[in-house]
Amino acid sequence: MSRRPFFVGVGAQRAGTTWIGHFLRRLPDIRFSPIKEVCYFDAKHVEARKRVISEAMNTRLAVLGLGNYTRKHPLSGLRLCYHYLGIRKLSDDSYRAFFDELARSGAVAGEISPSYAMLDEDAVRHMDALLDQPNVFFVMRNPVDRLLSQYSFLSTRPGLKAPGGTDLTDALCTLCGQSFHVNYPRSLKTYRAVLPEDRFKTFFTEHLFDPARTQAQCDALCDYLGIGRSAVPSDRPVNRAPAVEISLETRAILAGKLAKSYSAARAIAGEDLPLSWQRDLALIDQT
Template identity: 25%
Template sequence: MSNATHLFGIGAAKAGTSWLFKFLESHPEVASPAVKELHYFDDADTDTPERALIKRNEEIQQDIVTLELRRLISAEGKKRKLASRIERLKQVSALLELGYSPEAYSEYQQAEAARTNAKLTADITPAYALLSKATLKMMAGLGQTTKFIYILRDPVERLWSNIRMVADARAKSNAEMAKISNRIADSILSGEGHPSFLRSDYAGTLDRLFAAVPSADRLVLFFERLFDQATIETLCRFLMIAPMPAKTHRPVHAGATFPLDDTRRAGLSQLLAPQYAAVEARFGALPDRWQQNMTKV
């Protein structure tokens, strides 16, 4: 069994986690995850921690069916690649079918590392940012070395991107997407709330993360600086993998574009003012984009 490092990427949602996944997926010292977001611990703080596993397994089973159909009509070389991916998804499904067991999760990740003699395995699931201090502490103790990365994006920009993603999934046209986006923003501004707003609590996540995970095993990055070569080198040193050039100019899963009007921007800036203040108090000077939106508070 391998003693590879395991990484939890806990968000934030719409803050570069897909880019991080793609970067790690292409690194020769990383066991390429079968899926980006495993969602294994989503419900660990509830009385039914297996609920998230059941839901995720249903999604993976559907992916397997889809890939099996594609394999039937693919060329021989493509068939082999699809067969390999299907087999790995079946292994993930087998893990989920065992029920909630952090020990089984850890064993699966170590087996993944041993499969390719990798130094690192990864589970990039932004939903983990909502977990309690106790659960984060438990996760930090799963392996010989377990590390956490949390990427922060300008609060207004992150929330608006998250809102647009939700709206885009529901809408049948750009015009409808714009209407839904504005409706969600108005709901948040009126105090009704929305799941996307829960991911905006940087202060709460940072408090829990810093209390649960030793400083040597956590890294907080800014999305606005994520694509600088210096940041990439810092990332690789933290993960104890060899530095590698990254594709820094190609968006991954970029959301549909639709401008946020000045009135709603000002309202969201005001609502998120405590997040700007908390991050500034903890880390000092903020990226320019953050400071631009802070001036609107």
């Protein structure tokens, strides 16, 4: 793949994008945004996300990321802070200047915002034009496993709250209907309608975290971004959440509700679809 100056990572919540961000941040050819989830395009284009950049949690994370970067790179960091003030006002010029600053040394610069899975075609066209046709990658995780991880995350993190219900199955079904970030068929259709095949690549969380495939998957990501390969570090930081155990019956119910996402992924991956996805598809076929 030819090297381009910018990239954007998209993916579902709880799909491993935090780990990917840690990996990319270590690479000498990459200047990863100090703010992993800038959320610029969803704040600009998705009505329900208009104020997301100014929310307290995102503000704290942005200040922490920019503060750490500025301590290591004082001049560049101060310029990034200035540009970020403009990003919070949804300024295209500031967003582009933010990444131009990161790419100043000739490195590839980018960010990962899972919420970009919510964008429509006009928003993706806006992204494509503003960043001069960036490379975009999309990360998917088994829909039921991702849902369970999201429920656990919401249930155990201070300040967050998982939906209630008459029982766990009911609560999970409720959350299933609220997970607007993870409509794989819609997201895939949107990005593939706007971007050419050579600038939109999909990855599966299960392949990335499979010890037998992790290095090859990271090599493929580096090749796609047009940068040098790097060994995957052994200290792999992952934003983990406690496991949630469910019955096979509940799994079948949830998989049925998410059947279109399984089918959309199968249409892309074919026989290389991860085993957990294949097992859930078998459950769907049996119901």
